[in-house]
Amino acid sequence: MIEQAVAPVPTGAPTAEPILRLRDLRVTFDTVGGPARAVRGVSLDVFPGEAVAVVGESGSGKSVTMLATLGLLRGAAVSGSATYRGTELIGLAPSRLRHVRGAKISMVFQDPMTSLNPVLTVGRQLDMVMRAHNPDMSKKATRARAVDLLDQVAIAQAARRCDAYPHELSGGMRQRVMIAMAIANEPEVLIADEPTTALDVTVQAQIMDLLGRLQRERQLSLVLITHDLGVVAGAADRLAVMYAGKLVEHGTVPSVFAEPGHPYTRGLLACLPRLDRRGEMQAAIPGIPPSPLSLPPGCPFAPRCPDAVTACTEHEPVLVRTATSTIACSVHAPAAVVR
Amino acid sequence: MIDPATTEPATSDPFVVARPDASAEPILSVRHLVKEFRVRERSRHAVVHAVSDVSFDVLAGQTLALVGESGCGKSTTGRCILRLTEPTSGQVVFRGQDLVTLGAKEMRAARRHLQIVFQDPQASLHPRMTVRRMLAEPMKVHGEPPDRVVARVDELISLVQLRPEHLDRYPHEFSGGQRQRVGIARALAISPALLVLDEPVSALDVSIQAEVVRLLADLRTRLHLAYIFIAHDLAVVRQIADRVAVMYLGKIVEIGAADHVYDTPQHPYTQALLSAVPIPDPAVQESRRRIVLSGELPSPIDPPSGCRFRTRCWRAEQRCTDVEPVLARTGLGSDHQVACHFPGDFGDAPSHLEPAPTFDAEAGS
């Protein structure tokens, strides 16, 4: 189908109550090499009906943050707070967490092949998802709804595909099935973890199109975890940039793209190749991200930062509101001046 | 110097510097390349048409990009050129000599002029060889004198902007970007004229991609290399390609100077492909016209008759089913060619379209 791109509806009025509220979330993995501090105090609000993108390179802690929120990390020490409509999720008993996970907040993962059960048909897996939260539904009812869901995620011949096994579907279709499973119980929040990274660009466009449509139609809150700022530009209202387990910048998508405040965000944007422009890509960020086992003192970005001064290696900056966004940078937003 | 077709005398210059006018003539000509794989599907034999009658030229010192989505045959084409995969038929003419007809020994000798860099540097480097040995190996294979090898290894490591102390490390001790530099250095060790770069940056983080692409662009100029740059990331391709060939289901649907293909694409598939690439700028992205293709890629075992894109094309008519379009000049640029019965500007695309009738042609039955 061909259509004009529709601008994401700017919602997320800060006056509303956040539906998902993270406060000082921390995750530490115990590894042979010592404690790996993957997430080091993340605070983030997700408001009803808005699309928030959490952006970062591999190892920045963006996925771990959301997995920890849903209690999906084993063998990790999680502290801080993550509330869904006032209910604390961190430390919640697994039996009660299950009522939230998959029903109120659901998740779509990067690789649909490993997330789907290879020996069950698509219909059976949808049936299991529905009955996990509505045990009273009849087989007939779940079947009808499964076909309806597949139809909603634009899978042609939904009734027939219901009886297909995952390996009989293409990558794009498998991701659609994952999305159908995620929306089966009418969640309020959908967390999509790199939903299009494994897919080809035209399929990626199809999936992002679908997610955008579902979000608008159902007033979903969408949390989009991605490394691809291009995807963010077309799909999210707000943007949170993570580096070394912390938020370094957040703000609305238009303002951050127009005027990135943090040197890391600037670097990320500068090194992105653009389809509509020819010219050398700038290698704007030298070096590689630090290991969570041995973070540098002060600002973790300082060793790679073009603007770093001595103070950067002494104190880790805190998030400070600027004219366009909120950034954690001692140079561009010194804590003492603003506030 | 081993390649009998080389007209130039052997030179002691480590970098074969091409003559200034060499850029006009093709260094590599691929003609009617076909690769079919026999597979067994549900207990019957089937043929996967991975590459179907592909022809193109690569000019000395220039970069030709092969782009397309997975399954379009771009990587297979690259592998066939180097005969890492044996082509089913067709010619790969390098400096006037058809590589496909060479015997094993002649081919080994010819390999010093054509090298490859793989997508995953972790997988393409011998895990138990030091960088020093890895860089020396190609030269030893081609019989370079040992003292020359030692000097050249040092030269190579600085050429890819790594440090001499990196020479005695193993691949797992490097970051992804550094490993890819090692992969590039090894490919350059025997001063090839042509590099096949098979998705050289797609396994790397964005901030690292830029460094590697810059390095490749820099090396191309300094060493006057020709590249075949195989990639699915069209934004990256735009930064380095001189010419672009767009592939769909084993065929080239459009080929031409990069600026022509990107700015005035004529094939509907090229238009859909380009419009699907997100631009990291909300202002541009929201006002852009996008084509979201419907349906799935047809199976290469049983490609559609006529034009292979017709099942997903909004311009398709009866003729597209009956007659296979061939590459023809568009008149927009000297070598801009498109294989479409109804080429036209993007602006002609209707704003809404019903799914094509054979929408579900692929179907996992």
Add this chain to the structure above:
Amino acid sequence: MTALPPIALPVVVEPRTRRGRGRRPAWRRGPALVGLVVLALWVLVALTLPLWTPFGPLDPVDKRLLSPNAHHWLGTDALGRDVFTRVLWGARTSLPVAAIVILAAVIIGTIIGAVSGFFGGWIDAVLMRFVDITMAFPPILLAMAITASLGPSIRNAVIAMILVWWPIYARLLRAQVIAVRQRDFVDSAVAIGASRWLILRRYVLPMSYTPVLVNATMDFGQVVLLVASLSFIGLGARPPSPEWGAMITEGATNFYQWWIAAGPGLAILLVVLAFNFVGDGLRDTFDVRDDS
């Protein structure tokens, strides 16, 4: 969601530190170290035994069928020979025999497996059918048949065991070679113009031999057991030579003098267990290397 995917920990950890720097490799820790020490002792004993043992293995040195005592730690057998001495002498047969069998089987298996896996085609088909047929028989049965037809002797038992054992390594190496052959770094070796022989030797084999090495170590114990079994049924070493299996046969006729059979039995147990421990340790060591 009910079907939750396995969560891979997306943590970037420096490769150098991932297993802890300075930590000894697995084959020099824990059970593997115990196994290594036990084996070292056995080898030492086997080598130096004639220099210090007070009794000869074939000489009657005391009364018959004495139970274990301070002089004869494992008593004496039906001919009045010292069982402990004979058990130690057994190592001088079992260990070299096992070493010869394993070494020969590994060499033959490596050559056949490498050729089969690397070149493929009809060579592969022919060789592997042969391997299939060989492996369709239980090793002990096949070894028995071969030894029986060649005539019972330790030399013929060795030949039989080599013939039985090499297909295991051939198949193992072939599978590994086929997997390694498809990796990118082999393609890049093809691309630089390396000859097939060089690629096989320098790129494919070094990355393929690990499972063969680990399995060979573990099989050492199995071969020791097989030698003993063949001797036990009279197809290997013949009495009176001090071989563990043959000794057990003798012990079996003196059912109430348990020490005569228990001595060699214990020796076999110790050796087999030690080799398994070392093999496990080796496997752990190599697994680490391969995923890094």
